[in-house]
Amino acid sequence: MRLRWVLLLLVLVMGCGQVASQVNGYTIEARADLQGADLQGADLQGADLQGANLSGANLSGANLSGANLSGADLISVDLTGANLSGANLSGAKLFGANLTGANLTGADLILANLKFMELNDANLNLTDANLTDANLSGAKLFGVDLSGANLSGANLTGANLESANLSGANLSGANLERADLAPSANLRGANLTGANLRDADLRDADLRDADLRDADLSGANLSSGTSTDGALYFTNLTGANLTGANLTGANLTGANLTGANLTGATMPDGTIHPSFPQPLNTVSSSGIASQDLWISGYEMAQPACDGSFITFVMSAAADHVIAGLMKFDGAQYLRDDITCASLNPFFTTGKFAGQPIYAVFFGPYSDLLSAQEKCLSLGLTKKSQCYIAPLTDYKSDRNVRYGPTD
Numbered sequence: 001m002r003l004r005w006v007l008l009l010l011v012l013v014m015g016c017g018q019v020a021s022q023v024n025g026y027t028i029e030a031r032a033d034l035q036g037a038d039l040q041g042a043d044l045q046g047a048d049l050q051g052a053n054l055s056g057a058n059l060s061g062a063n064l065s066g067a068n069l070s071g072a073d074l075i076s077v078d079l080t081g082a083n084l085s086g087a088n089l090s091g092a093k094l095f096g097a098n099l100t101g102a103n104l105t106g107a108d109l110i111l112a113n114l115k116f117m118e119l120n121d122a123n124l125n126l127t128d129a130n131l132t133d134a135n136l137s138g139a140k141l142f143g144v145d146l147s148g149a150n151l152s153g154a155n156l157t158g159a160n161l162e163s164a165n166l167s168g169a170n171l172s173g174a175n176l177e178r179a180d181l182a183p184s185a186n187l188r189g190a191n192l193t194g195a196n197l198r199d200a201d202l203r204d205a206d207l208r209d210a211d212l213r214d215a216d217l218s219g220a221n222l223s224s225g226t227s228t229d230g231a232l233y234f235t236n237l238t239g240a241n242l243t244g245a246n247l248t249g250a251n252l253t254g255a256n257l258t259g260a261n262l263t264g265a266t267m268p269d270g271t272i273h274p275s276f277p278q279p280l281n282t283v284s285s286s287g288i289a290s291q292d293l294w295i296s297g298y299e300m301a302q303p304a305c306d307g308s309f310i311t312f313v314m315s316a317a318a319d320h321v322i323a324g325l326m327k328f329d330g331a332q333y334l335r336d337d338i339t340c341a342s343l344n345p346f347f348t349t350g351k352f353a354g355q356p357i358y359a360v361f362f363g364p365y366s367d368l369l370s371a372q373e374k375c376l377s378l379g380l381t382k383k384s385q386c387y388i389a390p391l392t393d394y395k396s397d398r399n400v401r402y403g404p405t406d
Helices: 002-016 318-327 368-377 395-399
Strands: 021-023 026-028 309-316 332-335 358-365 387-390
Touching: 309 318, 309 368, 318 332, 318 358, 358 368, 368 387
Parallel strands: none
Antiparallel strands: 021 026, 309 358, 309 387, 332 358
């Protein structure tokens, strides 16, 4: 008998947790119709409001920490100063809601719809919030703290993230096309792998330690001192504006820089990219060696002095090398004075006298015939247009040169 009473008591106690509560005369329960309800300052901590209709309700200053609002209709709700820390807002409709000064620390906003939301408030705290696949297209997030937030797969198309704090945030696979992150958005240490940042404005953004592997930044503006020393390998930077960007220490392996503007940019090796008319396409290696000329991501070649042959299509001063590389697709470049002894190191006459010679070339080839065939395949039949030189450690070979048909 005693056991029966104990079990009955347990059932009653457990059942009490499911009983709908009354707050300000309103029934608080899952799928409740609370449209336009006045719940200002209400204590709704841990409340179950799953699927509830709260559109147009006043929840300003309410305590909704740990509440279940998944799938709830929160359209045009006043959540000014509300505490939503740890709340479950997955799949909730939030467009038109006022979240000024709200605390969403650790909130779950998976698949939530915040389209065109105005969240411009430096006091709005979304630290560590889960916004996976959330719709934030066109949202105004000026100065919002999203540090450590999970925004993977989120739609932030055209969103205003000016001065927002996204440090350490997970934005992998997120769509930030045409997003405004200028000036001074903090993306330090953010995960942007595979993110779409096409035509995004990233002027003065802090991208240090950010991971942008496989991200698409084509047409993006990273000028005016944007700083990054993170992973940019295999990043699409086609047509990106990198004027004055600080890329010191960045890993650009495989990055596509076709048509990018690198004027005045500080490159991975610390050199300043000169004002070349147009950079080339992809970066050939990750750890760019320190050198006096950094051209469009191409590390200066250092062929072995092993008796092989290279086909020269241009010998020029530093500021003319880019033209040669653009003219001859697939060519490389080297600096004669720091390569093999068989190459003439400096200009001896003319306005470039005393300057090192840079060569645009193909090869190396193991035999002379293959090197000569390269000249002919380019339609260059004269020695003045294309010639072959051996790569050896002997200065005496500086006079050994072959034409396309010698």
